[in-house]
Amino acid sequence: MNPDKQPAKFPGLVHETPGGGILSGPLEDVVKWARSNSLWPLTFATSCCGIEMMSTAAAKYDFSRFGFEVARATPRQADVIIIAGTIVNKMAPVLKRLYDQMADPKYVIAMGACAISGGPFFYNTYSVVKGADHVIPVDVYVAGCPPRPEALLHALITLQEKIRNGGKRERIDIDGRNI
Numbered sequence: 013m014n015p016d017k018q019p020a021k022f023p024g025l026v027h028e029t030p031g032g033g034i035l036s037g038p039l040e041d042v043v044k045w046a047r048s049n050s051l052w053p054l055t056f057a058t059s060c061c062g063i064e065m066m067s068t069a070a071a072k073y074d075f076s077r078f079g080f081e082v083a084r085a086t087p088r089q090a091d092v093i094i095i096a097g098t099i100v101n102k103m104a105p106v107l108k109r110l111y112d113q114m115a116d117p118k119y120v121i122a123m124g125a126c127a128i129s130g131g132p133f134f135y136n137t138y139s140v141v142k143g144a145d146h147v148i149p150v151d152v153y154v155a156g157c158p159p160r161p162e163a164l165l166h167a168l169i170t171l172q173e174k175i176r177n178g179g180k181r182e183r184i185d186i187d188g189r190n191i
């Protein structure tokens with residue numbers, strides 16, 4: 013097995029003591045490690061990609077194996093939103109409000125061609141937003157129409173690696189200004 017692909021180890025030392033143990037390590041690394049292993053996704057899907065997202069959570073692919081099982085129905089208890097489906101102009105302010113209500117630090121995955129660029133609705137439509145990044149910042153993009161569950165799992169693991177490595181992304185508000 014490629015050692016780079018093994019599950020992330022605790023970034024410090026565990027000193028066994030009678031009846032317990034003492035953990036030591038750089039605080040920043042421990043926080044990033046803990047944060048990357050406790051991502052709570054918001055339940056949010058607008059069209060067909062949502063079915064693939066549900067499949068990723070169901071028994072065959074089971075994203076709880078990687079620590080994503082605590083899907084929340086409220087943005088106030090979630091810190092990652094998977095945009096699974098088409099975003100229409102009417103939905104854009106709602107997406108922005110949900111994002112604003114999520115707990116910081118928060119992360120965004122754009123799943124599928126529609127969330128990345130408007131997908132098959134890119135041309136000749138007045139109603140579809142041509143990419144979620146016109147509304148909120150995106151951390152990881154997943155190509156496909158729709159992407160398979162394996163691709164979404166890969167995106168979630170990529171997000172974990174990005175968090176552990178201290179990856180930052182520029183944040184823009186809905187008018188394109190840095191915030």
Ligand code: SF4
Nearest residue numbers: 060061124125126158
């Ligand atoms: S990318 Fe394809 S499968 Fe996903 S929401 Fe758009 S049209 Fe549907």
